[in-house]
Amino acid sequence: xxxxxxxxxxxxxxxxxxTAIAELNARLADAVALSAAxxxxxxxxxxxxFIAVHELFDTTxxxxxxxxxxMAERVQxxxxxxxxxxxxxxxxxxxxxxxxxxxxxxxxxxAICERMRDYGAKVRAAIDTTxxxxxxxTADLLTGASRTADKDLWFLESHLE
Numbered sequence: 001x002x003x004x005x006x007x008x009x010x011x012x013x014x015x016x017x018x019t020a021i022a023e024l025n026a027r028l029a030d031a032v033a034l035s036a037a038x039x040x041x042x043x044x045x046x047x048x049x050f051i052a053v054h055e056l057f058d059t060t061x062x063x064x065x066x067x068x069x070x071m072a073e074r075v076q077x078x079x080x081x082x083x084x085x086x087x088x089x090x091x092x093x094x095x096x097x098x099x100x101x102x103x104x105x106x107x108x109x110x111a112i113c114e115r116m117r118d119y120g121a122k123v124r125a126a127i128d129t130t131x132x133x134x135x136x137x138t139a140d141l142l143t144g145a146s147r148t149a150d151k152d153l154w155f156l157e158s159h160l161e
Contacts, residue, residue: 012078012135019133021080023126026092027119027142028071032084033093034119035064040098041112047105053159057112060152067145074141095119106160113156120149 012020042057072082083092095115102108123146131139 013133016130016134017078017080020130020135020138021075021078023130023142024071024075024078024138025080025083026094027123027126027145028068028075028082028084029089029092030095030119030122031064031068031071031145032089033095034115035061035068037095037098037115038064038112040100041102041108044100044103045105045108046103049105049159053105053109056155056159057108060112060116060156063148063152067141067148070141071145074138078135078138094122109156109159113153113160116149116153116156120146120153123149 038057038061042054042061045053045057047053068084072084075082083089095118098111098115102111123142127139127142127146130142
């Protein structure tokens with residue numbers, strides 16, 4: 001007979017739940033760090049296309065925040081603790097630190113694109129990890145985050161043509 005801990009009320013094994021929580025918190029740390037980088041760019045961008053780039057950074061930030069919230073809430077649904085304090089994110093994020101001396105729009109766009117590509121790759125890896133562990137719902141949530149990141153990256157990279 002299986003114990004209550006082996007399969008929770010959501011039908012997930014303990015391994016699937018723990019794997020999903022770990023992956024979600026790792027990607028949450030990256031998403032929060034990426035959000036801060038995007039705001040750094042938004043606040044400090046200058047150049048001929050200032051307003052377009054400034055507003056694009058705002059849109060990209062807002063799109064990312066939807067997924068930040070979904071990831072944190074999914075951790076809670078899985079009986080975990082969402083970890084998103086500045087101190088914990090600084091230690092846990094694998095996103096490259098954002099330079100604070102950039103001002104030119106093109107430099108900011110390139111720097112954000114580099115980080116978004118990295119974030120997207122890590123989210124895609126987390127999709128596979130959570131799906132293989134048996135949590136299709138978390139994999140689906142991460143698929144949505146990946147799709148949004150890819151679209152925003154496309155918009156940003158289009159400014160570099």
